[in-house]
Amino acid sequence: MEYEVVMGLEVHVELATESKLFCSCSAKFGAEANENVCPACAGMPGMLPAVNKRAIELGIIAGLLTNCEITRTITFDKKNYFYPDLPTGYQITQLYAPICRNGFVEIETGAGKKKIRIKQIHIEEDAGKLVHDYRTGSSLVDFNRAGVPLIEIVSQPDFRSSDEVIAYLEKLRALFSFAGVSDCRMQEGSMRCDVNISVRKAGSKELGVRTEIKNLNSLKAIARAIEYETDRHISAIETGCEELVQETRRWDDNSGETYPMRNKEDATDYRYFPNPEILPVHISEEWISEVKSGIPELPHEKYERLTKEYGLSDYDSKLITGSKNISDIFDRTMEYVNNPKEVANWIIGDLASIAREENVPGDEIRIDCEKFGKVIKMVENRVINRTIGKKVLQLVFREDMDPEIYVRENRLGMIADTGYLEDLVREVIAANEKSVLEYKAGNQKVISFFMGQIMKRTQGKADPAAVNSILKKMLS
DSSP states (O other): OOEEEEEEEEEEEEOOOSBOSSSSSBOOTTOOTTOSOOTTTTTOTTOOOOOOHHHHHHHHHHHHHTTOEEOSEEOOEEEEOOOTTOTTSEEEEOSSSOSEEEEEEEEEETTEEEEEEEEEEEEEEOOOEEEEETTTTEEEEEOTTTTOEEEEEEEOSOBOSHHHHHHHHHHHHHHHHHHTSOOOOGGGTSEEEEEEEEEEETTOOSOOOOEEEEEEOSHHHHHHHHHHHHHHHHHHHHHOSSOOOOEEEEEETTTTEEEEEEEOOOGGGGTOEEOTTSOOEEOOHHHHHHHHHTOOOOHHHHHHIIIIISOOOHHHHHHHHTOHHHHHHHHHHHTTOOOHHHHHHIIIIIIHHHHHHTTOOGGGOOOOHHHHHHHHHHHHTTSSOHHHHHHHHHHHHHHOOOHHHHHHHTTOOOBOOHHHHHHHHHHHHHTOHHHHHHHHTTOTTHHHHHHHHHHHHTTTOBOHHHHHHHHHHHHO
16 A cells, blocks of 8 residues: 556557558458558558548547547648558557547446546557567568557546456447447457556655556456556565666566566657648538437447346346447347347356357357247247257357257157156156155255256256156155
8 A cells, every 4th residue: 555556548449440541451350461451551652541431430439439529620640660560661640630639438346436537539550460480580571450440549647456447448348349439359459458557655646657568468468467567666666676767568478577678759759740641631510410320329328228128137237238249149139039038048148158168258159149049939938948958059059050950850849748757757756765765854955866867867858847846746
């Protein structure tokens, strides 16, 4: 408690456009190296940029979602620096007239609610990507990412803990993914974060020496990097064993440490100047209204609908609205199964369990929702039991199997013949006299043992409700 950590974030979010910011090359992730490159984004002389209108609209949406003022006339500037993955030797960005200013995002942690102020949001082009070949000791450049549009959200230094940082990033990710601004997949680099961190004595108004941490590509890595860098600063202040300098450091996730990259540059080092090749863009009130009217349902709005209209619990609603992908699966499955609570139970329980077994994150779950709905309805209509339903769902998930055809061809229909089940229960009870005595002595858990024996003999196809009823009747 003697020290206070002070942090500000620079969050880079790639915009969900079909093409790049200043040319018509595809902006999609996952192409072969240098597949999506033209003379413009490769930095060839004489190629003039043409502004992507959709990128401007997504920038406006980002500003509206974060309570920012939208700048009515925006301009683009050149930020000059030399790096192998920057083909022109400068980056086109916004310094003098960024698209958004003076906003805020409200977050909630265990310590309560807090407003994080946003200084500005600006649009800029992404750089390429260096691919290091450690076998040959060489580096290759992939220019597919060069020119991809992104926004940078620059916060004020309002963060005091890693919990606040994570809550803020999760809030931005939810807002932007639901609104279609970006898919925000950190593992693919479409959402990246630089943390500016300093440490000072508690109660002091003067900021400490600032360090910028780069190369953070997961929430877990961000939390670990903040913890490490905080301890490094405190140790340096208390022992004097290290001189703190303003610098940029990279995070190594394997060693769990940060390492110096370069001294932190100031704006003057980049020699910013207005880009004379791009005319100012005027953003009218009508354009803002048009963009605003097209914003889809947001997480908090969907949460309200799930809890009030569908009657889902707070817990279930938060899980479903915590991921755009899970939210979409819920909506699409509801087109085939008009039972919100049952759909939520299957998604949160069975589908999530199968995804964990396959090491598939929630944002990457892919399933045919019509087939998913068929599984749920077959269980609802007592065609199959829940145990068989989960096994069939596994096949739908892994092999895209048609559940109705599979159940019919493999004769997995539920056994509900009362006479047959009564005979089976009598056999199991007769073969397990010791367990019967335990049940009569008050051990209710023995029912599960008997149920397991019945399911084993019917290959999991018995009607659980019917078996349970028959067991209790006979054991009594």
